[in-house]
Amino acid sequence: MTDKAKGRIGKVKYKSYNKKKWFPRQFVKLIAGLVLLMVLGYTVVQMTPLRSLNLGIEEADTSLGWNLILVNKDYKIPSGYDPELTELSNGQKVDSRIYPQLQKMFDDARAAGLELFVREGYRTTQEQQKIMDEKIEEYRAEGYSNSEAKELAEKYVAIPGTSEHQLGLSVDINADTSKCSSDAVYAWLAENAYKYGFIKRYPSEKVEITGINNEPWHYRYVGTEAAAQMQESGLCLEEYIEQLKP
Template sequence: MKKQARHKKKQSYKAVARVLVTLLILITGLIAYYSIRGGDRTLLMVFHSEKQVADTSGAWNLILVDRDHYIPANYQVELTELSNGEKVDSRIYPELQQMFDDARAAGLALFVREGYRTTKEQQQIMDDRIKEYENQGCSKKEAKKKAEEYVAIPGTSEHQLGLSVDINADTSKCSSDAVYQWLDENAYKYGFVKRYPEDKTDITSINNEPWHYRYVGKDAARTMKQENLCLEEYLIKYK
């Protein structure tokens, strides 16, 4: 009787071992598949694994900064100051200026509400949003989680690259919707893309921001517009 019980127990262990081995093989195969298909970036998007420093070895206009890719501590940018005091990477200024000139010629009143930010400024924005949710009755943990749905974690904001701008309308002269629609239809012509569209939140992890535009260059912007790709998808497919 005891011998039979030991036999059943041994068989049970073997069954569990087979299941674990099968799972290991499946996971290994999945990793190999995604590595071949899209490289490390695809793996990061599938598993959302450990954070790493953003790759700055490629084209400057295609640097990926998000929750998984932090801006290098030694990252430097040459800035140009706009008429309202906001600043942007000097390399995007000519196209940004042309886009604004053409938008204004089309009867729109718009301005850059936010350009370049320091880490300290990004941290202050995050702290203010957390405090706002705490004042609404959220716990500190809940407030932080909600804040991170709308505010980039310091060190992961594209504003810290100087390549992104938040564009708003002077609503005393035109509507925000008119500005957002014009940008959505035309920004790619100048090398800018809507960075956080509504249908890509599962990839970007940032809620819809129709005012947030990122410079990626005219060629990339045209492809992203034509194929409805966000930056993460574009880099997986073309880089």
């Protein structure tokens, strides 16, 4: 390197620390950086539905008692919720407090000639997330766009943190279809589950309120008193809890 070149580098270096020269160069970099951040931020927000960020979803109210906790698209599982679980013979788990009534209901259904089992009981948030991801993937495979697939999936699968299965108070009951029909099991449950404290949580006529499509297999424990009142009045859990408020 010649002395002349050294001198030039030295001069440039010196100039870059010169206050007068700092302003335009750093300012342009700063603006470019901000624009880039805004573009990235906008892209992330566009790709993420607000509801999956759990913004504006309140924690569920537990003041009406453990059996009347309302968890849905507006109310999420309280943080640290950790029920004591009882494992069923097929490995599914439920809140220990509902186990005796669940067993009684199954004994009576079997005595009536039905063959049924709990396909899904308690789920962790991670398990709920996995189910959601798989459902979205299913719709994407059918050719729906990312946002369409998410929207469709959320009609059938509760957003993680908002599934009743995470409470341990809900069970999906299926028929052993080699021995009896699903319809026979669903009909028996619709008629009798309330006697054991369980309600059909997502009836077809309440989709507007629950936000979940008809699920004749999904039963939620609310206790025999509430279940009898709901069976009698035809109110869903959202409506029932609303009219309990002073």
